[in-house]
Amino acid sequence: MSSDMIMELVRLILYLVGFLAFALLNAAYLTLVERKVPSWFQLRPGPIEVGPWGLLQPVADGIKLLGKQILTPQGADLIMFKLAPVMVVVPGVLCLVTIPFSEMIVPRNFNLGLLMIFAFGAFGVFAILLGGWASNNKYSSIAAARVVAQNIAYEIPMLLVVISLVFVTRTFNLHTIVEQQMGGFWHWNVLNLKASIMMPIAFLIYFICMLAETNRAPFDMVEAESELVAGAFTEYSGMGFGLFFVAEYLNIMVGCCVGTILFLGGWDCPFGLLPGLHWFLIKMYVLCFAVIWVRWSFPRTQFYGLLNLSWKILIPFALVNLLLTAFMLKLFH
Amino acid sequence: MSIDAQSVLNETFVLNLGPQHPATHGVLRIKLTMDGEYIVDAEPVIGYGHRMHEKMGENRSYAKFLPNTGRIDYVAALFNGHGYVGAVERLAGITVPERAEYIRVITSELNRVASHLLWLGAFLVDLGGFTPLLYCFDDREQILDLLESVTGARLTFCYYRFGGVCNDIDDDFVAGTRSFITRLRSRMPMYDAFVTKNIIFRKRVEGIGLISAETCRKYGATGPVIRGSGVSYDVRKVEPYSVYLKFNFDIPSFTECDCMARYKVRIEEMVQSMRIIEQALDSLPAGPIMAEKVPRTLKLAKGDCYYNVESARGSFGVRVVSDGSENAYRLKLRSPCFSNMSLFRECSAGMLLPDALALLGSFDLVIPDIDR
Numbered sequence: 001m002s003s004d005m006i007m008e009l010v011r012l013i014l015y016l017v018g019f020l021a022f023a024l025l026n027a028a029y030l031t032l033v034e035r036k037v038p039s040w041f042q043l044r045p046g047p048i049e050v051g052p053w054g055l056l057q058p059v060a061d062g063i064k065l066l067g068k069q070i071l072t073p074q075g076a077d078l079i080m081f082k083l084a085p086v087m088v089v090v091p092g093v094l095c096l097v098t099i100p101f102s103e104m105i106v107p108r109n110f111n112l113g114l115l116m117i118f119a120f121g122a123f124g125v126f127a128i129l130l131g132g133w134a135s136n137n138k139y140s141s142i143a144a145a146r147v148v149a150q151n152i153a154y155e156i157p158m159l160l161v162v163i164s165l166v167f168v169t170r171t172f173n174l175h176t177i178v179e180q181q182m183g184g185f186w187h188w189n190v191l192n193l194k195a196s197i198m199m200p201i202a203f204l205i206y207f208i209c210m211l212a213e214t215n216r217a218p219f220d221m222v223e224a225e226s227e228l229v230a231g232a233f234t235e236y237s238g239m240g241f242g243l244f245f246v247a248e249y250l251n252i253m254v255g256c257c258v259g260t261i262l263f264l265g266g267w268d269c270p271f272g273l274l275p276g277l278h279w280f281l282i283k284m285y286v287l288c289f290a291v292i293w294v295r296w297s298f299p300r301t302q303f304y305g306l307l308n309l310s311w312k313i314l315i316p317f318a319l320v321n322l323l324l325t326a327f328m329l330k331l332f333h
Numbered sequence: 334m335s336i337d338a339q340s341v342l343n344e345t346f347v348l349n350l351g352p353q354h355p356a357t358h359g360v361l362r363i364k365l366t367m368d369g370e371y372i373v374d375a376e377p378v379i380g381y382g383h384r385m386h387e388k389m390g391e392n393r394s395y396a397k398f399l400p401n402t403g404r405i406d407y408v409a410a411l412f413n414g415h416g417y418v419g420a421v422e423r424l425a426g427i428t429v430p431e432r433a434e435y436i437r438v439i440t441s442e443l444n445r446v447a448s449h450l451l452w453l454g455a456f457l458v459d460l461g462g463f464t465p466l467l468y469c470f471d472d473r474e475q476i477l478d479l480l481e482s483v484t485g486a487r488l489t490f491c492y493y494r495f496g497g498v499c500n501d502i503d504d505d506f507v508a509g510t511r512s513f514i515t516r517l518r519s520r521m522p523m524y525d526a527f528v529t530k531n532i533i534f535r536k537r538v539e540g541i542g543l544i545s546a547e548t549c550r551k552y553g554a555t556g557p558v559i560r561g562s563g564v565s566y567d568v569r570k571v572e573p574y575s576v577y578l579k580f581n582f583d584i585p586s587f588t589e590c591d592c593m594a595r596y597k598v599r600i601e602e603m604v605q606s607m608r609i610i611e612q613a614l615d616s617l618p619a620g621p622i623m624a625e626k627v628p629r630t631l632k633l634a635k636g637d638c639y640y641n642v643e644s645a646r647g648s649f650g651v652r653v654v655s656d657g658s659e660n661a662y663r664l665k666l667r668s669p670c671f672s673n674m675s676l677f678r679e680c681s682a683g684m685l686l687p688d689a690l691a692l693l694g695s696f697d698l699v700i701p702d703i704d705r
Contacts, residue, residue, distance in 0.1 A: 042467035138348050142370060142686070217461060218533055226356045226459050227687050298533050300461025302687050303370070305536050 015107045023096050027249040028058035030288060037289065038296040068238035076235065077134040084131030085236065085243035091120035091127075092250030099257045100175045102267040102277040113174040114166070117258055118159065121213060124251060125151045128215070128222060131244070132232030143231030146221045146303060150212060153310035154219075158209035160318035161202045164325040165262055168195040178266030188265035194332070196325040198317075203263045205314050205321070207290070210255040212306065214248060217295040221303050256287035345373050352381045356459055356690045359700030363677070365686075372689050375681045377674055382704040390664030395421050395495065395631045398664070403489035405666065406702035409448040411441050412644035414493040419574060420640035420651040421495050424633050432620040433497035434576040439613045440480060440492060442606040443510065446517070447476040448645035449599045452697045456596070457528065459694035460537050465528055472520060475513045482506055495631060496624030507614055514607045521604070529600070538592035542692030544680050545590060553672040556647025557602065558696060561595035563588035568643035580612045592695040599697070632659055646670055646697055670702040
């Protein structure tokens with residue numbers, strides 16, 4: 001075995017371990033953020049008991065979930081029921097593979113990165129449908145039916161927005177997309193008014209659709225604890241539930257990463273102060289914070305409210321955005 | 334057509350909402366017949382929290398039943414006590430000193446504000462917004478602290494006695510109440526900005542859960558539910574009791590008939606309650622807080638008496654029938670939640686599940702008040 005191959009193997013293992021650790025630690029600690037941030041909104045201290053400042057709370061949660069008995073409801077489709085939590089986590093981790101965190105740190109840089117992320121993003125919805133359906137619980141079944149209609153409602157405007165962006169970037173390669181936006185925040189796609197004057201609106205549409213994609217409030221119709229108890233996850237206990245939970249935060253992270261790359265210039269530093277990786281993480285966590293902020297500020301929309309929002313507002317705007325972008329590209333380039 | 338073929342064609346299924354469901358706020362069970370997410374029929378099944386309060390009132394002396402009144406509608410416990418005490422006083426012919434009546438009005442109205450604040454938070458939780466609950470509880474805590482200082486309890490109050498109240502209010506309480514009113518008034522614009530003007534909230538409640546005034550009358554609905562349907566029926570105005578005649582206040586009513594109307598009624602009621610409390614504090618007379626010569630064991634003359642108070646949820650009535658012994662011959666409690674809940678079956682037909690839960694939340698049900 002040549003030394004090149006050994007180096008490649010070491011690199012592979014390091015990336016594998018590093019990224020799994022990064023992904024799962026992020027998912028775990030986003031749950032802490034999810035509990036700590038709203039506690040500031042809500043005039044309460046939040047978790048403070050486990051570790052200093054509640055920092056070990058995710059560990060305690062994990063141990064608790066591992067210690068719980070895993071129950072399978074009577075009449076459930078056993079294989080599907082067990083498979084769903086796994087299927088919901090895997091796409092989240094896989095999506096991270098193509099994400100360039102900085103110029104150097106990108107696990108797998110290939111040309112169809114963006115396409116792959118959206119393909120796997122849709123896969124997670126399928127897993128929730130499966131879990132809800134296999135649970136043999138009426139609340140879960142309702143949630144499973146909801147997730148399908150919700151999927152159609154938000155994926156269309158999201159993809160329309162992304163397509164209009166691909167018109168501008170002319171590539172699916174995330175690394176290249178970021179490189180195009182280098183050189184100051186006025187080059188970022190969100191402010192790239194030369195390409196399309198509707199770019200800020202496109203970013204807004206992307207953010208709203210991302211909330212719906214990750215089943216976050218105000219679009220958490222799938223979980224809807226005051227209507228459907230816990231929706232598709234009602235019958236899951238122990239780590240089965242924990243995996244759905246991990247997947248939710250993984251998806252948020254992926255969504256925020258993609259938002260950062262597509263619209264906010266990825267690792268591009270606006271002031272040249274810190275290295276690129278820091279800026280990427282700052283932008284990503286600001287988006288994550290916004291996701292949490294929205295959740296704790298708004299009540300849940302009605303189900304048809306989301307459909308109305310999607311079909312009457314988001315899709316027309318996304319289409320106008322697509323047309324305008326195409327028109328301007330034809331005109332100026 | 335055979336039954337099997339019919340059931341296939343209908344494709345409805347039964348969904349048990351409760352008795353342990355986050356949206357029912359207690360042990361209410363609603364048997365929903367659903368067609369997808371549409372409700373075909375909703376049958377409330379009650380009785381999971383039944384404690385036989387009426388029977389208890391018949392097999393113990395009048396004074397011994399007093400603590401029970403705090404457990405009927407525990408969110409607005411003082412009103413139950415007021416109703417019961419008022420009925421017994423009316424039958425026994427006890428005149429309550431004016432100061433005691435003032436204190437009753439002040440504490441009752443405080444309890445109304447506390448109850449509406451709890452409802453506001455819980456309603457928003459029903460709609461999926463969790464944050465307002467904590468703010469409402471923050472305000473409600475202030476009231477509970479005030480009430481604790483005079484009644485000794487924070488939830489299941491037993492403060493009113495036959496002929497007055499058991500503790501006098503002091504200057505601290507008066508000052509605390511005034512500062513609380515200032516505080517809540519300054520926070521009302523915040524609730525307005527974050528809840529009333531919230532676009533998602535408005536979409537969830539405007540035009541949702543229409544209840545006509547006729548339906549309200551048919552089922553005997555009272556309180557904010559009927560006032561949200563445009564009927565300004567309020568026991569405090571219609572059959573004034575205690576010293577409510579002496580205060581200036583309005584009965585808010587809205588004609589939209591939807592959940593938003595009921596929401597606005599309750600918000601406006603908090604404002605009006607604060608008006609009443611301020612007037613009562615300004616004109617609080619000195620004097621005794623208990624009527625003289627009320628015997629320890631009441632023995633009422635034969636008779637039959639009904640006393641109605643406006644609780645936070647509607648008209649709470651107590652009927653006492655006495656046969657001359659130490660115990661009541663018959664005690665009937667008319668609780669507002671029971672009548673209000675009866676509306677649900679008729680009004681929820683054809684609604685979507687989330688909208689029906691918004692409707693259910695807008696009733697402000699307290700399940701022990703239904704079950705008694």
